[in-house]
Amino acid sequence: xxxxxxxxxxxxxxxxxxxxxxxxxxxxxxxxxxxxxxxxxxxxxxxxxxxxxxxxxxxxxxxxxxxxxxxxxxxxxxxxxxxxxxxxxxxxxxxxxxxxxxxxxxxxxxxxxxxxxxxxxxxxxxxxxxxxxxxxxxxxxxxxxxxxxxxxxxxxxxxxxxxxxxxxxxxxxxxxxxxxxxxxxxxxxxxxxxxxxxxxxxxxxxxxxxxxxxxxxxxxxxxxxxxxxxxxxxxxxxxxxxxxxxxxxxxxxxxxxxxxxxxxxxxxxxxxxxxxxxxxxxxxxxxxxxxxxxxxxxxxxxxxxxxxxxxxxxxxxxxxxxxxxxxxxxxxxxxxxxxxxxxxxxxxxxxxxxxxxxxxxxxxxxxxxxxxxxxxxxxxxxxxxxxxxxxxxxxxxxxxxxxxxxxxxxxxxxxxxxxxxxxxxxxxxxxxxxxxxxxxxxxxxxxxxxxxxxxxxxxxxxxxxxxxxxxxxxxxxxxxxxxxxxxxxx
Numbered sequence: 443x444x445x446x447x448x449x450x451x452x453x454x455x456x457x458x459x460x461x462x463x464x465x466x467x468x469x470x471x472x473x474x475x476x477x478x479x480x481x482x483x484x485x486x487x488x489x490x491x492x493x494x495x496x497x498x499x500x501x502x503x504x505x506x507x508x509x510x511x512x513x514x515x516x517x518x519x520x521x522x523x524x525x526x527x528x529x530x531x532x533x534x535x536x537x538x539x540x541x542x543x544x545x546x547x548x549x550x551x552x553x554x555x556x557x558x559x560x561x562x563x564x565x566x567x568x569x570x571x572x573x574x575x576x577x578x579x580x581x582x583x584x585x586x587x588x589x590x591x592x593x594x595x596x597x598x599x600x601x602x603x604x605x606x607x608x609x610x611x612x613x614x615x616x617x618x619x620x621x622x623x624x625x626x627x628x629x630x631x632x633x634x635x636x637x638x639x640x641x642x643x644x645x646x647x648x649x650x651x652x653x654x655x656x657x658x659x660x661x662x663x664x665x666x667x668x669x670x671x672x673x674x675x676x677x678x679x680x681x682x683x684x685x686x687x688x689x690x691x692x693x694x695x696x697x698x699x700x701x702x703x704x705x706x707x708x709x710x711x712x713x714x715x716x717x718x719x720x721x722x723x724x725x726x727x728x729x730x731x732x733x734x735x736x737x738x739x740x741x742x743x744x745x746x747x748x749x750x751x752x753x754x755x756x757x758x759x760x761x762x763x764x765x766x767x768x769x770x771x772x773x774x775x776x777x778x779x780x781x782x783x784x785x786x787x788x789x790x791x792x793x794x795x796x797x798x799x800x801x802x803x804x805x806x807x808x809x810x811x812x813x814x815x816x817x818x819x820x821x822x823x824x825x826x827x828x829x830x831x832x833x834x835x836x837x838x839x840x841x842x843x844x845x846x847x848x849x850x851x852x853x854x855x856x857x858x859x860x861x862x863x864x865x866x867x868x869x870x871x872x873x874x875x876x877x878x879x880x881x882x883x884x885x886x887x888x889x890x891x892x893x894x895x896x897x898x899x900x901x902x903x904x905x906x907x908x909x910x911x912x913x914x915x916x917x918x919x920x921x922x923x924x925x926x927x928x929x930x931x932x
Contacts, residue, residue, distance in 0.1 A: 457719050457729055468688045468729060469745040473506050475678060476625070477693035478516035480735045481509075482524045484617050486761050491754050492616060495739070498748040500624040509621070510677035511630035512670060521618070523794075543590055552587070555580050628677050636666055639676055643669040652715040656698020671695075671702070675718070683726035690731050692738045697766040703732050709762050710737055734762060764800060767851055771796035774843045780820060780836055781828050795819050803848060805855040812848070813841040866896060869910045880917040887917070895921045 456464075484492055500507065509517075559576055631639070647655040647668075654671025657663050663670070682689050691714075696705050704712045713719075714732045722730045733741065736758040742748040775792035798819045803812070817837060820829040830836070848854040867877050878887050880894060887894045897916045916924065 457723055458713070458716055460713065460731060465731075465741070466745060468690065468731060469741065472688040472690045472731075473508055473681070473685055474503055474738075475508050475510070475681075475689060475691045476513065477674070477691065477695060478513045478520070479694040480692050480738075481513070481517050481617065481621065482520055483694055483735060483758070483761055485524050487754070487757065489616060491757075492620075494750060494754070496616075496620050496624070498750055499739070499742045499746060500620065502746050502748065504624045507625045508628065508681060509625050510628045510674045510681070512673045512677060514621075514627050515630075516670065517621070521615075525615075543594065551583055552580075555583060628681055631673065631677070636669075636673060639673055640666060640669050643672045646672065650699070650701070652700075652717055653702045654698075656701040679722060679725050682722055682728045682730075686726065686728060688729040688731070689722065690733065690738075692733050692735060694735050694762055694765060696734060697769065709759075709766075710734065736762060764797075767847065767853070768793060768796045768800060770847050771799060771844055774840060774847070778836060778840050778843075780830060780840065781824055795823055798823070799844070800853075803853055805853070807848075807854050809841060809845050812845055812854075813837060816841055816844065863896065866910065866913060870913070870915065873910065875910075875915070877915055879915070880920055881914045882916050882920040885917040885919075893918065897921050897924055 484495075487495075555576070559573065559580070562576070563573055643654075646652075647658045653675050654669065657668050657671060666673075678689060678691065693702065696703055696709070696711060700715065702718070703714045706712050711732050711734055714730055719730050722728060736755050739748075739750045739755045739758060743750055772792045772795075775795060799815055802815045802819075807815070813832065817829060817832040845854070870877050875881075878889055878892060878894065879885070880887075885894075894915050894917055897914050897920075899912050899914055
């Protein structure tokens with residue numbers, strides 16, 4: 443399909459629907475415009491992967507790469523803070539995991555062997571076991587501990603070297619060098635022009651006309667920064683009119699109420715908003731489409747014959763998968779502001795802490811463990827004096843809100859296991875609990891025909907666990923009262 447700008451000769455096309463034929467044609471001529479979110483997310487990829495992207499993609503389209511002036515501003519504004527994020531998000535958690543190996547071995551295996559020895563070494567009472575095999579195994583275990591310590595030392599040394607490489611990027615920044623080498627940069631707006639855009643933006647955002655109205659309704663930005671996406675869009679429109687070529691916009695900032703595009707459950711862009719497609723078509727007589735970063739890499743392999751490995755694309759997708767969740771956790775930390783950083787428009791100030799917390803979460807994390815993780819990360823990022831009191835209501839509230847988000851996003855598996863009533867009652871009896879008496883009102887049931895019921899103290903829907911410590915024995919009347927006063931109780 444040939445793309446012509448003369449309205450008389452231009453072929454009639456469906457500008458709202460992407461087909462393979464149309465997509466291939468657009469990729470032949472399009473200007474590729476990168477958002478700051480994509481440029482900044484490059485710092486999370488290993489340097490050799492970034493180099494691969496430069497060589498396999500940027501080199502092939504270096505005359506067709508462009509960024510708006512406001513994207514450059516946002517990139518430079520956030521660059522230094524982002525550079526060190528891989529340390530807090532990836533290497534520090536890795537160090538802790540490595541250190542756990544020796545600690546776990548010490549606390550579990552060796553102590554258990556010692557316990558067996560102490561229980562069996564006396565030959566004047568049962569149980570008595572010959573010690574030769576046990577001693578031999580203990581010797582092997584101690585030898586393995588020595589190997590574990592060597593392993594830990596060597597791997598931590600490599601981690602330290604990798605952290606140094608990350609820090610050195612600030613002085614020798616290949617991403618900034620690549621931007622200078624491959625990307626043309628648009629002209630900035632005057633402050634008066636920006637103010638005029640905010641006036642239009644006020645009307646657009648009132649009726650949720652894209653792009654960027656999500657920044658207003660999330661209430662996390664102030665001043666002209668509320669209209670940052672609209673400023674970028676206006677700069678794209680001007681450039682599109684000048685070049686008269688199709689525009690492909692690559693962004694990872696896609697989680698704000700579909701204020702740029704439609705996304706599927708896999709966080710892939712299915713299409714830009716129709717208003718944007720029509721606006722740029724009417725203004726600049728050109729076509730417009732959007733991808734996130736992993737989609738862009740995938741289609742670069744297809745249409746530019748690049749050779750980006752599938753695992754690289756998967757890694758980029760993994761970064762995108764957690765961006766929304768990190769943003770939600772960061773927003774909670776920003777709202778409660780335990781360290782007192784909430785002093786302006788730096789609404790992403792707690793992003794590193796949010797990411798570090800998320801990286802330590804497993805499916806088996808309990809609410810108490812989550813509280814410990816949150817507090818430990820604040821101690822790590824700041825210090826014990828600034829972090830304050832772990833047992834305060836503030837940290838309890840933060841933990842409760844983050845817990846709800848993690849459970850909702852299936853990052854934590856609540857311990858809901860269907861255990862038979864008989865087994866539960868046996869466990870309660872073994873703990874000395876009276877299973878024939880309502881633990882709320884004291885009603886005593888007939889042992890032969892026990893009508894008492896089992897109720898969760900903290901509902902499963904609120905993150906409660908299906909364990910005896912979270913179960914109470916209640917009469918039907920008390921159970922109804924609990925259900926009535928607990929919305930969405932499970």
